[in-house]
Amino acid sequence: DQLADIKKAGKIVAATEMHFAPFDMLVDGKYEGICHDLFTEVAKELGVEVEFLDLPWSSVLPGLEAGKFDIVNAPVTITAERMQRYSFTLPIGNATVALAKKAGDESITKPEDIAGKIAGSQKGSAQLEQLKAFSATLPSPVDVREYVNIDEALADLAAGRINAVANSMPLMGYAAVERPEVFALVMPPFGDPKYFAWVARPGEESASLIAAINDAIVKMHEDGRLEAINTKWLGSPPELPTTMPDAK
Amino acid sequence: MDFSFKVILHNLPFLLAAAKWTLLISVAGMAISIFLGIFICAARISRAAWLRRAAAVYISFFRGVPLLVQLLVFFYMLPHVGIDLPAMAAAILAVGMCSAAYTAEILRGALQAIPAGQTEAADALGMSPVWLWRRILVPQALRLGMPSLVNELILLVKVSSLASVVGIGELTRVAQNITGQTYRPLEVYIAAAAIYFLINLVISQLGRVAERRLQLN
Amino acid sequence: MPDNRDSAEGAPIITVRAMSKRFGDFEALTDISIDVRRSEVLCLIGPSGSGKSTLLRCMNFLERYDEGEVRMEGELIGWRDDGAAPRRPLPSAVLREQRKHIGMVFQQFNLWPHFTALQNVAEALLRVKRLPRDEAFARAEAALGKVDLADKAGNHPSGLSGGQQQRVAIARAIAMEPRVMLFDEPTSALDPELVGEVLSVMKQMAAEGMTMVVVTHEMGFAAHVADRVAFLDRARLVACVPPAEIFGATPADERIRAFLQTYRERNVV
Amino acid sequence: MPDNRDSAEGAPIITVRAMSKRFGDFEALTDISIDVRRSEVLCLIGPSGSGKSTLLRCMNFLERYDEGEVRMEGELIGWRDDGAAPRRPLPSAVLREQRKHIGMVFQQFNLWPHFTALQNVAEALLRVKRLPRDEAFARAEAALGKVDLADKAGNHPSGLSGGQQQRVAIARAIAMEPRVMLFDEPTSALDPELVGEVLSVMKQMAAEGMTMVVVTHEMGFAAHVADRVAFLDRARLVACVPPAEIFGATPADERIRAFLQTYRERNVV
Amino acid sequence: MEFELFHRYGPALLRGFGVTILCWVAGSIGGIVLGFAIACLYRWSWRPVRWLLQAYVELIRGTPFMIQLFILYYGGPYVGLVLSPVQAGILSFVIYGSPYFSEIFRSGFGSIPEGQIEAARCVGLGEAAILRRIVLPQMLVLITAPLTNFIIILSKETAILSVVTVPELLYETQTMAAETFTYVEPFLVLSLCYWLLVVLTSWLGQKVEHRVTRHLRRANA
Ligand SMILES: Nc1ncnc2c1ncn2[C@@H]1O[C@H](COP(=O)(O)OP(=O)(O)OP(=O)(O)O)[C@@H](O)[C@H]1O
Ligand SMILES: Nc1ncnc2c1ncn2[C@@H]1O[C@H](COP(=O)(O)OP(=O)(O)OP(=O)(O)O)[C@@H](O)[C@H]1O
Ligand SMILES: [Mg+2]
Ligand SMILES: [Mg+2]
Secondary structure, rough: OOOHHHHHHOOEEEEEEEEEEEOOOEEOOOOEEEHHHHHHHHHHHHEEEEEEEEEOHHHHHHHHOOOOEEEEEEEOOOOOHHHHHOEEEOEEEEOOEEEEEEEOOOOOOOOOHOOOOOOEEEOOOOOHHHHHHHHHHHOOOOOOEEEEHHHHHHHHHHHOOOOOEEEEHHHHHHEEEEEEEOOEEEEEOOOOOOOOEEEOOOOOHHHHHHHHHHHHHHHHHHHHHHHHHHHHHHOOOOOOOOOOOOOO | OOOOHHHHHHHHHHHHHHHHHHHHHHHHHHHHHHHHHHHHHHOOOOOOOHHHHHHHHHHHHHHHHOOHHHHHHHHHHHHOOOOOOOOOHHHHHHHHHHHHHHHHHHHHHHOOOOOOHHHHHHHHOOHHHHHHHHHHHHHHHHHHHHHHHHHHHHHHHHHHHHHHHHHOHHHHHHHHHHHHHHHHHHHHHHHHHHHHHHHHHHHHHHHHHHHHHHOOO | OOOHHHHOOEEEEEEEEEEEEOOOOEEEEEEEEEEEEEOOOOEEOOOOOOOOHHEEEHHHEEOOOOOEEEOOOOOOOEOOOOOOOOOOOOOOOHHHHHHHHHEEEEOOOOOOOOOOOOHHHHHHHHOOOOOHHHHHHHHHOOOOOOOOHHHOOOHHHHHHHHHHHHHHHEEEEEEEEOOOOHHHHHOOOOOOHHHHHHHHHHHHHHOOOOOEEEOOOOHHHHHHHEEEEEEEEEEEEEEEHHHHHHHOOOOHHHHHHHHHHHHHHHHHO | OOOOOOHOOOOEEEEEEEEEEEEEEEEEEEEEEEEOOOOOEEEOOOOOOOOOOHHHHHHOOOOOOOOOEEEOOOEOOOOOOOOOOOOOEEOOOHHHHHHHOOOEEOOOOOOOOOOHHHHHHHHHHHOOOOHHHHHHHEEEEEEEHHHOOOHHHOOOHHHOHHHHHHHHHHHHHOOOOOEEEEEEEEOOOOOHHHHHHHHHHHHHHHHHHHHHHEOOOHHHHHHHHHHHHEHHHHHHHHEOOOOOHHHHOOOOOOOHHHHHHHHHHHOOO | HHHHHHHHHHHHHHHHHHHHHHHHHHHHHHHHHHHOOOOOOOOOHHHHHHHHHHHHHHHHHHHOOHHHHHHHHHHHHHHHHOHHHHHHHHHHHHHHHHHHHHHHHHHHHOOOOOHHHHHHHHHHOOHHHHHHHHHHHHHHHHHHHHHHHHHHHHHHHHHHHHHHOOOOOHHHHHHHHHHHHOOOOHHHHHHHHHHHHHHHHHHHHHHHHHHHHHHHHHHHH
8 A cells, every 4th residue: 555655664755847837846946836835734744754856747657657756746737538547636726727928918908819819838738628619719719839848838929929828827827927027917717617636646556645645635725724825826825626626 | 038147147056056967977978888889889890690680789779769768768667677777877877878879880980991901910910809999990990980979979968868857857957947937948048058068068179189189190 | 733842941830732712703812832831931923913912811811711721830720620611710819829920011011000100019019929018119119120210110100101111010020029920022112222121130030040921022032032932923823942943044934934034134233 | 412404405394492391390301402304204212211202292292392492394383483471382273283284103002992993093084184984984994904904994902912003003193194203113012024014114105205203212223214313311312313323333422332232232133 | 559549640640750751851961961061161261260160060069959949949039030840940950960960071081091182182183073082982981870870860859849849740749648648659659750760761871881881891802
């Protein structure tokens, strides 16, 4: 049983790509962010030390499957397809789609304004699906560009090749906070509400671990730690369910 | 366009700290690449058919399979057969062994350009293959192939960035991380490129010095 | 096939028997049989392209002869002596051992361009004879001194004149003190004066008991120093006789007479 | 410095004046002045390392001489003739034009290994003389025939004996029909018979009016064919006189006498 | 293995492979031509030009391709250079490859014995003819292997083009992987495709080498 092993070792190893500000990021060489803070608290609840690994996204999930670490503490959007392959914890962040535009671009003031314009998003992300679905409801469709990383989408936005970038609201908001002279957040978010959660290997092995982590998350909901941490990074707390949401 | 030197200055220490790992992987990888490359090259042109074939397989495997896959194999597959390498060792080995395949080919080309008479002279004197290679063939092959070898070593430095897939925070990786937080890819990447450039400049200058030293008279 | 065993004393140290060598379709040597006796100086003469260099190169197995045998003190050179057909070459360590006793000076010198003259000579002393550094270099210098090249010891081959390169090649071979020396036109690039010097070095070596096979176009040398002279023509051994029989007033063989004709005319200075 | 202008007729085609050449600290040629007259055969003799090859190579600017002048029909070879100091070399196109008229046979042959013998000879006929293919190859074959090599036309240099390579080099140069030919030991790898043949080819060329400078160790050739013989020793021109004065019973110069001594002794066969 | 997936993504993968090959071939040829020009210029020009060329070589060779591409594609618009992804991909490939190729050619130039070039000058061959007829055919003995090496390396560097959304093989593979959450299958196909290119290149390299070493083999016949 994975939980027993972790307790015995006194240490849990969590991996992420420290590349999803404000959830996971390296600031002056130190790992920081919502996931860092939350998971540190969770580890305290479990009564074990925590070791964080930084891996490129392409080797995070293979590494999980190969057993190189215990859990992925990156913000992974919960989708039905993914639920079949991995075990998710309770939501730890809001993943609903929002747009970032170039600062000072008056032609976009609400999400519907991107009709007929060019928008970028990350390949294979749940947010990309949402963007496409949203585009279909508009009078003229959005020209959707797919990027391997969201960074490059933002770079292209800055370079003027595209008009907007669609990704989860916390990420877009943080970009706007970090470089207000270049990016601006377009409110409100759109599409179905989505959530971020952590993932572990599927199956019996990890069931007790997931349960223990979920207990910790619920406890943090109750005593306000979850809210405090989110507020610290996002300015305001998101609304998060304390039960597993339905994934479509 | 607003180019922020402040971002570069602020993050330079972290880039430099990461460059240390890049340097370590590169230097160790180069040692493996050249040393192993010489032996593979020797095997590739040896008189024993099985050696030749083994070397050919080695070369076609390491040139043919993307390094990323090799690295994933070293790190994620070998544990399944009971060999659990530390990340650093896996990275150095993968980078070095892959590069050795290319080095071997470069040396083989260079050896063909050495007049056969020189080998004959050594043979006629009863010189053993070990000395023939050490004293006659390798020095001259290095001279002839030096520009290509420097190419290969520089590629090795750059390809060491793949070590990030096994969790090593080398230069490219850290640059990406910083980008993810500062949203200033251009500045950060230029700074990283500058560090790569300096490392590689040292290599290519050493290469030129070696080329001159190995030059005839 | 002439095989005048009686024309010089001593037991044969190298025996060539019915040896042939082809390059593709081209017969470079056909059915050569010849003995080289201990301490003998055997000169090989013959027209350009007749196979002299090839014969020399077969003697230390730089060329794999196709048929026949080359033996040194009874030991088959190059091929395994197990009667298997097709023959298989000896393991390289054994061949190397054989070659240690057979020195060679190449027609094209084959110096190592990345070494100085001195290093060229010292290299084999260090690696094959395994002499200590000091001794190896001292002997190399002595060998260069013998061929009058002490002052160019530090030059690389590219900074040497043709004759100087040839002398380095000679020094490299004699420094190893082999039992048999194979010289391929060792004086081709030398001026008359140096030819004299080199020949006197060779004479001295002969006097000290070294066996030598010398390909040469220097008829003067062949006439005066050789114990026997072998004449090759179109891949075949035409004669192998004491010099007097070849350089005498009227050589028996028509071909030899023609060969020497122009030389005689020219060299009356 | 001897400069016996009267010893042969004809206007000088090449004039060398106070020419010097250094390799680093080493003086390879010191203050050489010599004229080569039209249709003359000038032989250069001298000890190994005395600078013969270097002098030849300076004449077509393969080595950049440091001081003095080399002129061909009045035109300065290699350097710009504008009196600027330091001198600047001519544009390569002009130099190429000059070299077209000066053929050269190298001491080390310098054949192109990736071409066959025939291609080696035909190459310049095709690219420089721009002859049509058929004609170029026909002439190349004829040139090879002159040096007795028609049957080896298809061999690559690595499949040729030393003497055969040397003959290809000779054929390559003469096929171009230059005005002046520079030969660097053109018979070093040849057997006596062929030496005779090649020398007769050269004689014929001389008779047809070609100017030739020949570095040689073949005293016989120097004695019989040369119009004048120049003797070099340690980078200096010691004498430049008709052959009789050198090969006569007692040459004036002590050094020359010593040089020829051993040769005389050896060549009484 | 889920073949149904390949039914869905096959056409996209194939198109991606086509783009990969296009960028690779165009980049290699362009790089070789530019590299050869640089090597020639380096050999036959004045010192200041050489310094410039060397600076170019060190700069381009010394920095990662990804960053060059990034700067060209995302930095270009700031100075008015707006390229489409494929344009940027090919252009950056040509630029990136050229210094490597030029160094390989430079080593080739150095491998021909000076005597052969002197002989060519003596019969009046011009520099261009010497290059084409004497130097090039022989230097191929030395440089075919390094050229093959580097062309193989270029084939793999095409993967980096996905960064600027060039719809090449890796890009399409990642689409498939990200959308279906399968990793093994698409990357197996990817490896197979690259392997195919490598095998093809090595085979071609061997053919060329066999041809250009003919005269050497004859020596040891
Ligand atoms: N590798 C080869 N391939 C084909 N033919 C060859 C090869 N090597 C030598 N030959 C031919 O074999 C013959 C003998 O060559 P060899 O070098 O033994 O002659 P040689 O007697 O030494 O002549 P020389 O006095 O000119 O040096 C020549 O006709 C030559 O063309
Ligand atoms: N590149 C060089 N660097 C230094 N010294 C050189 C160089 N080339 C030639 N020399 C020296 O210059 C001298 C003259 O050389 P050169 O080749 O002209 O002699 P040579 O008269 O042709 O002799 P040989 O008859 O042996 O061919 C030699 O002593 C040689 O060592
Ligand atoms: Mg020979
Ligand atoms: Mg000379």
